[in-house]
Amino acid sequence: MKYRLLVSAMLVCSTFALSACDSSSNSAADVNSTKILDGKATIVLPEGYKKMPEEMLVKKYTLEAQRPKEVWYVESEGGKVTMAFSMTANPMKESQLAEFAGMMKKQFGSFSxxxxxxxxxxxxMQRLQMTTPDADDAEGGIYNLMQISSLDNKLLITTFNSTADLKDKYSAAGxxxxxxxxY
Incomplete structure (x- = not known):
């Protein structure tokens, strides 16, 4: 009887020890992910990104109606490289994304x-990629990669932006x- 109890206890303890070593539930992406949009989603941001302070957000995105809910930026580049999250109130199902992306393509048609x-x-999801004019640099442009998705049946637009001169350095990581x- 004592022998069975001892073997059972050893079996239970070894199971707990082995399950503590199981790291499959915590992948590298899970460990390095950043919670965004009040914890509704996560993203693995490249090293060097910081959450944009509210005062910088207001200055960079002057029109409140077009201001993203949350922006992360490469601090060393002074806001020239960003990852913006615009969670809208607009209803959007996954099945509607292709049609919506087509409408956006027409809207931004002059930027090819x-x-x-x-x-x-x-x-x-759908992605739109284009270069738009840079108000601060007439010779340069802003590289935009917009990812359009449906989160909680609402439109989520996640945008990687960089000035044209920094595109080659940051776009792959974006x-x-x-x-x-x-999510």
Missing amino acids: PEVSAVTVNGKK VEALSSLK
């Missing part, structure tokens, strides 16, 4: 946007970050 469909962590969005 490219549209692509992607799946990120099992969610269907795409990787967009591809890590999870």
